[in-house]
Amino acid sequence: xxxxxxxxxxxxxxxxxxxxxxxxxxxxxxxxxxxxxxxxxxxxxxxxxxxxxxxxxxxxxxxxxxxxxxxxxxxxxxxxxxxxxxxxxxxxxxxxxxxxxxxxxxxxxxxxxxxxxxxxxxxxxxxxxxxxxxxxxxxxxxxxxxxxxxxxxxxxxxxxxxxxxxxxxxxxxxxxxxxxxxxxxxxxxxxxxxxxxxxxxxxxxxxxxxxxxxxxxxxxxxxxxxxxxxxxxxxxxxxxxxxxxxxxxxxxxxxxxxxxxxxxxxxxxxxxxxxxxxxxxxxxxxxxxxxxxxxxxxxxxxxxxxxxxxxxxxxxxxxxxxxxxxxxxxxxxxxxxxxxxxxxxxxxxxxxxxxxxxxxxxxxxxxxxxxxxxxxxxxxxxxxxxxxxxxxxxxxxxxxxxxxxxxxxxxxxxxxxxxxxxxxxxxxxxxxxxxxxxxxxxxxxxxxxxxxxxxxxxxxxxxx
Amino acid sequence: xxxxxxxxxxxxxxxxxxxxxxxxxxxxxxxxxxxxxxxxxxxxxxxxxxxxxxxxxxxxxxxxxxxxxxxxxxxxxxxxxxxxxxxxxxxxxxxxxxxxxxxxxxxxxxxxxxxxxxxxxxxxxxxx
Numbered sequence: 001x002x003x004x005x006x007x008x009x010x011x012x013x014x015x016x017x018x019x020x021x022x023x024x025x026x027x028x029x030x031x032x033x034x035x036x037x038x039x040x041x042x043x044x045x046x047x048x049x050x051x052x053x054x055x056x057x058x059x060x061x062x063x064x065x066x067x068x069x070x071x072x073x074x075x076x077x078x079x080x081x082x083x084x085x086x087x088x089x090x091x092x093x094x095x096x097x098x099x100x101x102x103x104x105x106x107x108x109x110x111x112x113x114x115x116x117x118x119x120x121x122x123x124x125x126x127x128x129x130x131x132x133x134x135x136x137x138x139x140x141x142x143x144x145x146x147x148x149x150x151x152x153x154x155x156x157x158x159x160x161x162x163x164x165x166x167x168x169x170x171x172x173x174x175x176x177x178x179x180x181x182x183x184x185x186x187x188x189x190x191x192x193x194x195x196x197x198x199x200x201x202x203x204x205x206x207x208x209x210x211x212x213x214x215x216x217x218x219x220x221x222x223x224x225x226x227x228x229x230x231x232x233x234x235x236x237x238x239x240x241x242x243x244x245x246x247x248x249x250x251x252x253x254x255x256x257x258x259x260x261x262x263x264x265x266x267x268x269x270x271x272x273x274x275x276x277x278x279x280x281x282x283x284x285x286x287x288x289x290x291x292x293x294x295x296x297x298x299x300x301x302x303x304x305x306x307x308x309x310x311x312x313x314x315x316x317x318x319x320x321x322x323x324x325x326x327x328x329x330x331x332x333x334x335x336x337x338x339x340x341x342x343x344x345x346x347x348x349x350x351x352x353x354x355x356x357x358x359x360x361x362x363x364x365x366x367x368x369x370x371x372x373x374x375x376x377x378x379x380x381x382x383x384x385x386x387x388x389x390x391x392x393x394x395x396x397x398x399x400x401x402x403x404x405x406x407x408x409x410x411x412x413x414x415x416x417x418x419x420x421x422x423x424x425x426x427x428x429x430x431x432x433x434x435x436x437x438x439x440x441x442x443x444x445x446x447x448x449x450x451x452x453x454x455x456x457x458x459x460x461x462x463x464x
Numbered sequence: 465x466x467x468x469x470x471x472x473x474x475x476x477x478x479x480x481x482x483x484x485x486x487x488x489x490x491x492x493x494x495x496x497x498x499x500x501x502x503x504x505x506x507x508x509x510x511x512x513x514x515x516x517x518x519x520x521x522x523x524x525x526x527x528x529x530x531x532x533x534x535x536x537x538x539x540x541x542x543x544x545x546x547x548x549x550x551x552x553x554x555x556x557x558x559x560x561x562x563x564x565x566x567x568x569x570x571x572x573x574x575x576x577x578x579x580x581x582x583x584x585x586x587x588x589x590x591x592x
Contacts (some may be wrong), residue, residue, distance in 0.1 A: 219505050219521075374526055385502075385525060 002134035003327055004029065004119050006111050006272060009036020010313040011304030012139030013095055015320030022328045026103070027131050029121055029403050031110035034095045035143050037305075038313040040088055041161040043102035046184055048084040049164070050344055053191035057346065060398065061383060076271040077168055093294040109421070113138075113273030116297050135327045138287060139320065140272055140311050142305035147176070150237035150259070150322065156244045157237060160185065166258075170194050174246055174256035180343040182262040183217065186226050187346045197227040197254060199234055199246075207341060208328045210355040211292040214392060217345060217406065220386060224346075234259075265307050273332060284308055291333040293323040312341055340378045342411035347387045350414035353402030353421055354394055365395035369427060369451030371405040371443045378438035384408040389443040391417070391427055391452045397455035398426035403447075409440050417445055427451035465564055466491060467558055469576045473534035475516075478558065479566075481574050486535055487569070489562045490553060493587050498524040501550045504531075511539045516574065520563060521555070522570035534577050537566035 001024045004331040008030035016028040033040050052075065066310040099106050109123035111131065119131045126365040142431045144159035146152050152159050158166075160181050170193045175182045178200035192194045198205065198221070204214035205221070205228055221228050237259055246254045274281060280288045280296040282339045286308025293301045304316030315336075322332045343349040359366050374385035387407025393400050403417035420430060430448035435441050449455040468479040472531035476494035479486040493499065503523040513519050513533050520531040524569060542564045568574075578586060 222505070223503060372528060374523070374528070380525065386523070 001025065001135070001328065002133040003027070003137065004111075004131050004134050005137045005139060006119065007035040007036065007139035007141055007268075007306075008095075008106070009139060009141050009304060009316065010038045011141070011316030011320040011386070012036070012137065013099060013104075014317040015137050015139065015303060016104045018096060018321050018324035019327060020102045020104050022324065024324075024328060027105045027106075027133065028099065029105060029107045029109060029111035029131065031108075032108070033092055034099065035088075037090055038261075039091050039095070041164060043313055044091060045084050045088055045274065046160075046188070047344060048087045049080060050082065050184070050187050050346075052080045053188050054346065057191055061177075061247075066100070068123075075169065075413040075464045077166065077192075081165070081167070081297055086450075087196065099134070101273075112271065113277055113300075116277055116300050119354065122278055136301065137298065137320075137323050138272065138295070138302040138306060139304045139316070140268040142267050142311060142315075145264045145266040146233075147261055147263065149235065150261075152261065153239070154360065155282060156239045156257075157261060159329040160260070163260050163300075170257040171308045172243070172256040173258055173260060174234075174244065175201065175260045175262060176246075177261065177263040178202075178228060178230070179208075179262060180206060181262070182260070183221075183262055183343060183345045185262065186221065187224070187344075190224050190226050191346070195256075197229065197256065199232055199248065199254075201226070201233045203231050205230070206349065208325045208355075209343075209349060209351055210402075211357060212349070213349055213387075213404050213406050215385075216388065217312045217349065218337075219403045220345070220347065220406075223386075263299065265305060265311055267308055269306055282308060292326050292331060293319055293334065294326070302366055310339055310341075312339065315339060315388075324451070338418050340414045342414065344411065347384065347407045348410040349404075350410035351402070351404045352418045353400070354392060355402060355404070356390075359392055359401055364401065365449045366401065367393050367395050367398075367427070369447040369449065369455070370453060371446035371450055371458065373440070373443055374398075375446065376438070376440060376443055378440055379408065379441070381406060389413070389447040390446070391430070391447045391451055398428055398451070400427060400430070401422055405443075407443070408441070413441055413444060416441060466580040467496070468580045470558070471534065471577035471579065472586075473516075473522050473528075473532060473577055475532035475534075476587075477532055477534055479534045479574060480562075481568070481571055481579065484568055484571060485540070485570045486566045486571070486574070487562050488519075488531075488533055488564050488566060489557055490582070492557050495554050495557045495561070495581060497526055498522060498529055498554075500525045501553050503555055504550045504553065506542045506544070506547060507539050509539055509542060511536060513539060513566065522550070530548040531563060533564075533566065535566065535568055535573055535577070536570070539564050539567035540567045554557065559582065 003024040005028045020026045109121045111119040172195040178198040236247040238245045287302040303319035340352040369391045373379040373387040379385045390404045392402040427448040435445040445457045476491045505521045507519045515536040519531040519533045
């Protein structure tokens with residue numbers, strides 16, 4: 001079996017290694033860098049910057065921890081970016097050696113499908129050749145979407161990629177779109193000292209999350225003096241000598257040194273030969289796949305962002321695993337019931353399963369348990385008491401339908417809920433499990449108890 | 465002691481009436497129950513508020529708690545000093561710890577609220 005994979009991001013490279021393990025001869029074609037957006041311009045570099053700004057935030061609180069600082073702590077963008085580049089290149093090397101050890105043939109170049117079996121490659125070294133395979137997986141990913149009225153100029157109007165490559169801290173930053181990416185950069189640049197304004201056309205920040213999460217995020221942004229404007233659009237942007245002027249739909253005019261546009265992602269389904277193959281695509285340009293990740297063209301599969309579903313690296317990787325096995329003769333369907341996701345604001349946000357409004361829309365009867373991080377000794381010891389944990393359980397069966405966390409280490413804590421949901425566990429199952437004291441996960445124990453109004457460390461209702 | 469010139473709401477807020485204006489804060493009992501206050505989400509000036517509705521939220525080291533306005537009206541002034549020093553509410557709940565001033569829709573509605581002795585009885589009951 002010869003398998004060709006277009007794109008070496010978290011979908012493509014994982015599929016490549018898996019298929020090779022199953023005995024395929026795999027050619028992986030990548031025109032930028034292995035690891036894709038996630039590793040090079042997304043998840044990993046933002047978390048690296050965030051590690052610098054988190055430490056900076058902690059350093060600013062040193063005195064309250066009983067530590068005296070001789071001198072001051074100031075961010076140095078050059079070195080912060082150097083560290084980020086080093087972290088990324090270490091990971092890139094890691095993937096390259098994994099691919100090599102797995103026997104995957106990596107081709108650095110741009111591939112275009114000329115038939116369901118043939119990919120014409122323009123190599124980075126100037127070569128051109130054709131890769132022929134029995135089956136093909138398309139994993140070409142996505143890129144930052146831009147606004148036609150003010151496209152990226154990569155100087156004053158930048159994308160998330162540009163925001164990861166700034167050589168100086170902007171005095172002021174206007175962020176268009178208060179989704180996950182916009183809110184993460186808002187926290188990073190605010191901590192570095194920028195004046196930050198978020199402009200969101202929906203009624204709330206992180207509008208796909210539970211409403212209580214959006215409400216708390218709005219307050220945490222306010223505490224950081226990040227301005228959040230909702231229900232408003234940026235209609236026009238003028239680049240002038242003194243910076244960028246943005247004109248909003250409510251008549252306001254805002255000035256900023258730079259504008260970061262983070263309104264979503266566009267799918268990389270153009271210029272890959274989709275037309276020649278007759279690949280079915282949806283209205284947003286996404287490649288349409290079935291639950292086995294097959295496209296409408298026999299033998300051609302697609303995974304990851306380009307399929308337009310949940311734009312998450314960990315979903316792409318799982319799709320890569322499933323597609324690789326299906327290419328090798330299996331018939332596995334993707335299961336999207338339990339997909340945990342995190343937003344790395346400060347504090348972090350994490351969620352899995354249904355939001356409360358989704359449960360209500362589906363007519364489900366629920367019981368909801370909540371607990372505040374400020375009720376935990378560990379949170380006080382760490383000096384991070386903001387946030388809460390919320391568990392939504394089905395009224396009759398007590399099965400956990402969803403969980404929402406905003407607070408320290410939310411992105412790690414959510415997995416207890418993901419495992420519980422994957423196995424149909426109930427709030428009482430969580431409550432019956434002894435949790436370490438003192439640990440942040442005690443908050444999940446308390447929230448699970450609170451589903452039945454039985455939490456021990458909760459004040460009576462009138463004081464909450 | 466709870467001042468005699470104030471009116472009290474069962475959600476542990478007070479109002480001081482002066483003509484058409486009412487100044488609002490939380491009671492000594494409330495600040496004691498909350499413990500060390502670390503943040504207050506102040507309301508915005510010009511917001512119209514209903515009686516018995518939430519106008520603000522207070523975060524302490526042990527709880528978060530809604531501030532309920534005893535009376536309806538429009539918020540005309542907020543205590544911006546609390547943004548930087550929310551602990552003032554603990555130190556002086558009836559004085560420097562005031563939260564907002566409301567242009568009252570109907571000052572006469574204050575008659576339905578508790579006076580200081582009624583409020584003291586009320587919190588004794590609550591404590592039981």
